[in-house]
Amino acid sequence: MKKFILGIIVSIVSSAALSQIEDFEFRNDFRPEYSKSLTVDQLAKLQESGEVVILDVRLHEDFEDDPTLIPGAEYKNPENIPDWIAQIDKSKEVVVYCVAGKWVSQKVAHILDEAGISVQSLEGGVEGWKANQGQ
DSSP, X not given: OHHHHHHHXXXXXXXXXXXXXXXXXXXXXXXXXXXXXXXXXXXXXXXXXXXXXEEEOOOHHHHHHOXXXXXXXEEOOGXXXXXXXXXXXXXXXXXXXXXXXXXHHHHHHHHHHHTTOOEEEETTHHHHHHHHHTO
């Protein structure tokens, strides 16, 4: 019974948090700098543990131009955060990346961090990862 009640409370709190971003607009002038980041080498070590969720959060048009994914990553459109934020496995470290590791991934990381998700942004984004791979 306690688990049932706790589940209801969590659902209500989650719904309230997501309803605050009902009118969510990703493309605006808000450009937070998110300081929690990791390098490509650190990501590789984290991937070995299997305790990481890797999210490609490039803008839709950037992903369409080059749909290359870092192995193990899943593409999530940053403009649809309200649709997918509740589905993130909070028991794992989350790593987000965009094209160059600048405003898109840092903005997503900031939003996820505000939602209580442990998140880091990949330095250099997918371009940094490609350079590290010799591509």
